[in-house]
Amino acid sequence: MKDGALLQVENLTKAFPLGRSLADALRGRPQRALQALGGVSLSVNRGETLGVVGESGCGKSTLARCLVRLYEPDCGAVRFEGKDVLGLTGEARRSYHRRVQMVFQDPYASLNPRLSVGDALAEALTVHRIVEPSATRDRVGALLDLVHLPRDAADRYPHEFSGGQRQRVGIARALAVEPSVIIADEPVSALDVSVQAQVVNLFLELQDRLGLSLVFITHDLRLVRHVSHRLAVMYLGKVVETGDTEAVFTAPRHPYTRALIAAVPQVDPHQRSTREAVRGELPSPIAPPPGCPFHPRCPIAEPRCRTEVPALDRRHGGWPVACHLAGAPST
Amino acid sequence: MTERPQPILEVRDLRVRFATSRGEVRAVDGVNLALAPGDTLGLVGESGSGKSVTLRAILRLLRSNATTTGEARWRGQDLLAMPEKRLRALRGREIAMIFQEPMSALNPVIPIGVQIAESLQAHTALDAAGRRRRAIELLDLVGIPSAAQRLAGYPHEFSGGMRQRAMIAIALAAEPKLLLADEPTTALDVTIQDQILKLLLRLSRELGMAMVLVTHDLGVVAETCERVSVMYAGRVVETGPVDRVFTAPGHAYTDALLRSMPHGGVARAPLRPIPGLPPRLDRPLQGCPFTPRCAYAEGRCGAEAPPFAPVAPGQEAACWASDRLARREVPA
Numbered sequence: 001m002k003d004g005a006l007l008q009v010e011n012l013t014k015a016f017p018l019g020r021s022l023a024d025a026l027r028g029r030p031q032r033a034l035q036a037l038g039g040v041s042l043s044v045n046r047g048e049t050l051g052v053v054g055e056s057g058c059g060k061s062t063l064a065r066c067l068v069r070l071y072e073p074d075c076g077a078v079r080f081e082g083k084d085v086l087g088l089t090g091e092a093r094r095s096y097h098r099r100v101q102m103v104f105q106d107p108y109a110s111l112n113p114r115l116s117v118g119d120a121l122a123e124a125l126t127v128h129r130i131v132e133p134s135a136t137r138d139r140v141g142a143l144l145d146l147v148h149l150p151r152d153a154a155d156r157y158p159h160e161f162s163g164g165q166r167q168r169v170g171i172a173r174a175l176a177v178e179p180s181v182i183i184a185d186e187p188v189s190a191l192d193v194s195v196q197a198q199v200v201n202l203f204l205e206l207q208d209r210l211g212l213s214l215v216f217i218t219h220d221l222r223l224v225r226h227v228s229h230r231l232a233v234m235y236l237g238k239v240v241e242t243g244d245t246e247a248v249f250t251a252p253r254h255p256y257t258r259a260l261i262a263a264v265p266q267v268d269p270h271q272r273s274t275r276e277a278v279r280g281e282l283p284s285p286i287a288p289p290p291g292c293p294f295h296p297r298c299p300i301a302e303p304r305c306r307t308e309v310p311a312l313d314r315r316h317g318g319w320p321v322a323c324h325l326a327g328a329p330s331t
Numbered sequence: 332m333t334e335r336p337q338p339i340l341e342v343r344d345l346r347v348r349f350a351t352s353r354g355e356v357r358a359v360d361g362v363n364l365a366l367a368p369g370d371t372l373g374l375v376g377e378s379g380s381g382k383s384v385t386l387r388a389i390l391r392l393l394r395s396n397a398t399t400t401g402e403a404r405w406r407g408q409d410l411l412a413m414p415e416k417r418l419r420a421l422r423g424r425e426i427a428m429i430f431q432e433p434m435s436a437l438n439p440v441i442p443i444g445v446q447i448a449e450s451l452q453a454h455t456a457l458d459a460a461g462r463r464r465r466a467i468e469l470l471d472l473v474g475i476p477s478a479a480q481r482l483a484g485y486p487h488e489f490s491g492g493m494r495q496r497a498m499i500a501i502a503l504a505a506e507p508k509l510l511l512a513d514e515p516t517t518a519l520d521v522t523i524q525d526q527i528l529k530l531l532l533r534l535s536r537e538l539g540m541a542m543v544l545v546t547h548d549l550g551v552v553a554e555t556c557e558r559v560s561v562m563y564a565g566r567v568v569e570t571g572p573v574d575r576v577f578t579a580p581g582h583a584y585t586d587a588l589l590r591s592m593p594h595g596g597v598a599r600a601p602l603r604p605i606p607g608l609p610p611r612l613d614r615p616l617q618g619c620p621f622t623p624r625c626a627y628a629e630g631r632c633g634a635e636a637p638p639f640a641p642v643a644p645g646q647e648a649a650c651w652a653s654d655r656l657a658r659r660e661v662p663a
């Protein structure tokens with residue numbers, strides 16, 4: 001086990017079978033599958049924020065759901081404090097579920113519409129016996145304060161909130177049970193910059209105070225640079241580069257990371273459309289390209305990129321990257 | 332003010348109140364908007380300021396505890412007053428909406444392809460084969476790979492960003508004249524966001540589609556919109572050309588909003604949010620609603636509502652401190 005690694009993921013894979021049409025079945029065509037995760041390895045240290053970025057559909061939420069065991073991965077291992085998580089049962093499994101919490105990408109779909117927000121939070125507090133029943137009300141109020149919602153929000157139902165308010169309810173629910181790790185799937189994507197700043201500051205503060213570890217999934221590169229110690233860049237179900245956030249931003253080694261960073265939108269209206277985005281055919285997890293998954297869109301691809309899969313390794317020193325042509329880190 | 336073409340959508344004094352067990356909530360409190368064909372208007376403002384409710388009110392898609400007053404004139408006809416049947420014919424065809432939370436708008440038990448085809452069937456003359464072709468084309472346009480194999484997929488089998496794009500495909504199916512887009516790219520990474528925004532801009536240029544784009548991403552507004560309106564506590568507090576509003580804001584709230592963005596400064600240093608909470612909407616508001624949180628507030632701010640007044644050509648704001656913002660002149 002790596003020094004200080006609290007949560008460790010090794011070679012995780014997950015495929016979803018695709019619906020097969022009757023015609024295909026009759027012609028005896030094999031059942032097709034969608035490879036959502038193609039061998040993901042990463043680790044999160046105590047008190048650390050790991051940022052996870054990558055294109056829509058590259059497998060970020062699937063990874064998050066495997067970590068909290070909402071999906072059972074096909075292969076690979078997840079270890080928490082050195083212990084295998086995928087085999088946990090009974091009390092041990094319950095304890096894991098308390099200590100590793102998830103903030104869902106879609107708060108609308110993850111909140112029970114028939115429970116008032118106060119009842120939903122109280123339920124989490126009671127199930128995991130976090131506070132004495134008599135103290136529940138106060139604790140619910142304190143949780144709402146934390147995410148900058150008014151206390152009267154406790155009496156309201158999910159549909160009575162705006163999108164951003166609902167997202168904060170989801171965060172309060174994850175915080176309620178005092179977890180050691182929060183897997184936050186786009187936790188602030190629906191928030192305006194000011195409330196976003198409040199919530200991000202809250203995460204940073206809890207981290208300093210309680211040593212909370214965070215897996216921060218986001219497509220906002222400005223934000224990820226701001227909050228995370230380390231970064232994992234995913235592409236088509238794989239990690240293609242991972243390292244210290246500042247180092248990766250300053251001198252990205254993978255061509256995909258370079259393209260991502262170059263495409264960050266500018267606030268200055270005079271700087272419109274001067275930037276380059278990733279071009280070319282979008283990759284499909286139903287028919288992933290052979291060789292390097294990025295080769296069809298890569299500006300520097302060579303013949304071997306089309307046939308040989310680049311492994312995620314340190315190549316010429318520096319941090320791990322999965323590109324045949326990554327040189328020595330240029331800093 | 333510069334000469335502007337006839338608006339196709341004109342929203343006047345829009346107000347929405349929700350009846351709740353805790354009393355009445357004034358979510359939208361006198362909003363005015365105007366759009367000409369091909370216009371792109373950004374609508375920004377703090378979480379809970381009334382952006383989504385404004386869009387839903389225009390198409391009368393609010394829950395039954397809402398009361399809406401004011402006008403929303405579509406080519407001269409008031410959408411708020413016309414018979415439900417007539418409105419239903421416009422909805423989805425001439426005016427389409429992209430909802431903030433895709434799962435609230437998509438039907439969880441119907442495959443995505445069928446949902447797109449239903450929209451095409453309702454609003455175009457295409458036959459079944461044509462609808463299937465067009466559905467694939469639309470998914471392809473919004474950047475969903477292996478589109479043909481995806482038609483049979485259910486919403487929960489799509490990723491968050493793919494659901495959002497499937498909804499965009501449904502909204503664009505009928506080539507609407509007005510698109511009300513509520514956070515259409517929140518779940519998307521920059522490259523796909525860029526592709527979607529370019530698609531929307533192309534439709535706006537080529538088909539004269541007008542668009543209201545609600546987003547909290549000021550970068551997206553800067554990239555996409557000509558004009559922007561800023562909402563606070565149910566009101567539009569500033570409106571004007573994007574390049575003016577973002578470089579020389581006329582309202583102290585806009586100014587504070589711009590300053591709370593991460594600027595790629597020191598890593599992991601706290602960001603600078605606007606202190607305090609937005610006001611409760613179930614109490615009457617006196618004066619400027621931003622007063623308790625405003626660094627520029629002066630005596631009259633809490634008592635007297637500032638008028639919505641011109642601060643520069645095409646730019647208006649309701650703030651007593653408009654002329655002090657540029658000099659950062661904070662009262663002692």
Ligand SMILES: Nc1ncnc2c1ncn2[C@@H]1O[C@H](COP(=O)(O)OP(=O)(O)OP(=O)(O)O)[C@@H](O)[C@H]1O
Binds near residue numbers: 034035060061105487
């Ligand atoms: N339950 C499921 N059944 C079938 N396919 C699924 C399921 N969940 C996810 N997928 C597929 O797996 C792939 C990865 O999806 P995932 O939700 O992990 O992406 P993501 O990186 O979170 O994207 P986004 O940024 O859009 O949220 C997608 O192609 C998606 O359609």
Ligand SMILES: Nc1ncnc2c1ncn2[C@@H]1O[C@H](COP(=O)(O)OP(=O)(O)OP(=O)(O)O)[C@@H](O)[C@H]1O
Binds near residue numbers: 161190349358383
């Ligand atoms: N059905 C309802 N009943 C009571 N209050 C409601 C209802 N729907 C919305 N509200 C309230 O109306 C206000 C405006 O909500 P709206 O959804 O328009 O905000 P928003 O500007 O879109 O915010 P966000 O950026 O978070 O999506 C919020 O304070 C919300 O709590």
Ligand code: SF4
Binds near residue numbers: 294302310322
């Ligand atoms: S391995 Fe080849 S195709 Fe893949 S990113 Fe590197 S250069 Fe590009």
Ligand SMILES: [Mg+2]
Binds near residue numbers: 060105491
């Ligand atoms: Mg996701």
Ligand SMILES: [Mg+2]
Binds near residue numbers: 162163164382431
């Ligand atoms: Mg909203």
